[in-house]
Amino acid sequence: MLCEEDFKPVTLADREFFERHSELYPQTHSSNTFTNMVCWNHFTQYRYAYVNGNIIISGTTGGITRFHPPIGPRDPELMRELIQLAMKVSDNTPLIFIDPDTALWIRELEPDLELVPDRDNFEYVYRASDLAELPGKKYQKIRSHLNRFRRNCMSTVEPITPENLEEVMELLKKWRDWKGCDKNPVLSHEVEAAFYAVEHFMELRLRGFLLRVDSEVGAISIFERLNADTALIHFEKGLPDCEGIYKAINAETAAALADEVEYINRESDLGVGGLREAKLRYHPHHMVEVYSLKRPSPVSGARGPSRVSLREHEVLFAALKRTN
Numbered sequence: 320m321l322c323e324e325d326f327k328p329v330t331l332a333d334r335e336f337f338e339r340h341s342e343l344y345p346q347t348h349s350s351n352t353f354t355n356m357v358c359w360n361h362f363t364q365y366r367y368a369y370v371n372g373n374i375i376i377s378g379t380t381g382g383i384t385r386f387h388p389p390i391g392p393r394d395p396e397l398m399r400e401l402i403q404l405a406m407k408v409s410d411n412t413p414l415i416f417i418d419p420d421t422a423l424w425i426r427e428l429e430p431d432l433e434l435v436p437d438r439d440n441f442e443y444v445y446r447a448s449d450l451a452e453l454p455g456k457k458y459q460k461i462r463s464h465l466n467r468f469r470r471n472c473m474s475t476v477e478p479i480t481p482e483n484l485e486e487v488m489e490l491l492k493k494w495r496d497w498k499g500c501d502k503n504p505v506l507s508h509e510v511e512a513a514f515y516a517v518e519h520f521m522e523l524r525l526r527g528f529l530l531r532v533d534s535e536v537g538a539i540s541i542f543e544r545l546n547a548d549t550a551l552i553h554f555e556k557g558l559p560d561c562e563g564i565y566k567a568i569n570a571e572t573a574a575a576l577a578d579e580v581e582y583i584n585r586e587s588d589l590g591v592g593g594l595r596e597a598k599l600r601y602h603p604h605h606m607v608e609v610y611s612l613k614r615p616s617p618v619s620g621a622r623g624p625s626r627v628s629l630r631e632h633e634v635l636f637a638a639l640k641r642t643n
Contacts, residue, residue, distance in 0.1 A: 320400055321368070321370065321375075321397065321400035321401055321403075321404050322404065323404070323408060325368040325370065326366035326367060326368045326375075326377055327366060327367065327368070328360075328364070328365070328366055329353070329356045329357060329360065329365040329366060329367055329376075330357070331357055331519060331522060331523075333353070333367075334353055334357075334522070334523065337353035337374070338353065340374055340390065340391070341353075343391075344390050344391060345545075345546035345547065346390070346545065346546060347418070347442075347545070347546060347549070347584075347607050348416060348418065348442055348607050348609060349442060349545070349551055349553075349584065349586050350387065350415075350416040350440070350609075351376060351387060351390060351416070352543075352545065352551065353523075354516070354523050354525065354543060354553060355553070356376070356378075357515070357519075357523070358512040358513075358515045358516050358553070359508075359512050361508065361511055361512070361515075362380065362508045362511075362512070363378040363379065363380045364378070364379045364380075365377070365378050366378075366379070370389075370397055371391070371392070371394050371397055372391045372392050372394075373389035373390060373391030373392065373394060373397060374389070374390045374391060375387065375388075375389050375390075375397075375401060376390075383409065383410050384408055384409055385405070385409050385410070385412060385413060385414070385415050386401060386404070386405045386409065386413060386414050386415070387414075387415065387416045388401070388414060388416070388417050388418075388421045388425075389401060393424065395428055398424075398425065398428060399428065399429070401414070402414065402425075402429065402432070402612070405612070406614060409614075410614070411613060411614045411616075412611050412612065412613060412614070413612055413614060414611065414612035415437065415440075415609070415611045415612075416437075416440065416609045416611075417434065417609055417610040417611065417612065418607075418608070418609060418610075419608050419610070422434050422610040425612070431615075432612060432615075433612070433613040433615065434610045434611070434612055434613070435610060435611055435613055436608065436609075436610055437609050437610060437611045438590075439587065439588065439589045439590035440587045440589065440609050441587055441606040441607060441608050441609065442584055442585075442586050442587045442606065442607040443584070443585050443586070443587070443588070443598045443599075443601075443603040443606060444549065444582050444583070444584050444585075444603055444604055444605050444606065444607060445573075445582065445583050445585065445601055445602070445603050445604055446581065446582060446583075446604045447550070447573050447576050447577040447579075447580055447581060447582060447583050448573075448577045449573075449601075449602065449604070450569060450570065450572075450573030450577075450583060450601065451570060451573040451574035451576075451577045453465070453570065457602055458601075458602070461566060461600070461601070464562075464563045464566050465563055465566045465567060465570055467562070467563055468561060468562060468563030468564060468566065468567050469567070471561065471562070472532045472533075472537075472561040472563075472564070472567075473532065473533055474530055474531060474532050474537070474561075474567060475530070475531045476528055476529070476530050476531075476568075476571045476575075477528065477529060477531070478526070478527070478528055479520065479525075479526070479527035479528060479529055479539065479541070481520075481521060483529060483536075484517060484520055486529065486536045487517050487527070487529060487536065487539050488514070488517050488518075489536065490529070490536045490537070490538075490539055490556065490558070491510060491513050491514060491517065491539075491556060493558055494510065494556050494557075494558060495507075495510045497558065497559065498510075512554075513541075513554045513556065516541055516553060516554060517541075520541075523543075524543065525541055525542070525543050525553070526541075526542055526543060527539060527540055527541040527542060528540050528568065528571060528572050528575065530557075530564065530567060530568045530571060532560060532561050532564070535560075537557060537558050537560055537561060537564055538555075538556065538557035538558070538564045538565065538567065538568040539554070539555070539556050539557075539568070540552060540554070540555045540568050540569070540571075540572040541553050541554040541555075542572065542576075544579075544580070545584055548580055548581045548582055549580055549581070549582040549583065549584050550576050550579070550580045550582070550583050550584070551583075551584045551586075552572070552583060552584070552585050552586065555568060555569065555572075582604065584607065585598065585601075
């Protein structure tokens, strides 16, 4: 029977294990990526169990543990054990980031369970060529802003390498100071995740670009390959020195990736209105949908009110992941 003792912390030493498993079972959502887990481990404590060829991930935030569905071969008994464990130790949303195929399978196994779409965690996937070329009337306003940036700012782009990682770190420190992260614990968590990614850039096999304005680094983009046809943007940061710099680093990154992948995943909006509008403005090709399992109500022997509701968790995490 699956139990909490089967789970152990996700650490940097687990990278090759997770990479081998991802090659067997490619992912489409960022929630299950190793980079996401180790970079954000200070905020959500990630653990995993390996059972019958499946990886099961748990994340604990604010004292509440929630689980991801198994990644691996379909195992009805294991799924039932996971649901039982999640119902025992979690809050009213014990199982999260359920992909549509797995949601259908769960409904076949346990028809009485309530699975609901988690729109705030749907991820936006764009054609790389669209982000690079900004074609047609629907991108006219973005093209206009980008062209204004290019007229007003002398810029160059280069890959992030071991030789310029220190400059990338300096950009993040300037961004931290600009945003006043020392007085804002939410932003402090975000910059800590980005620092970790840069400090372990080579170990995590990340890639990225930096954009120089008048020889100074003004923006960065850090990404990795998510699966065979999709790249995943983990971090994108820029300074306010030149209007339109975010549109510039976005376009430059997409132009470089367009020869390698068809799609770029730019993660979710987590229900933040301004962020949702900004992501929709770039006209996603499709969304990566996910579902959540809801605890039946009323529940006999319920654990009582959750200290951190799912919505509270989403709002906090949205603020952490927000880009300007």
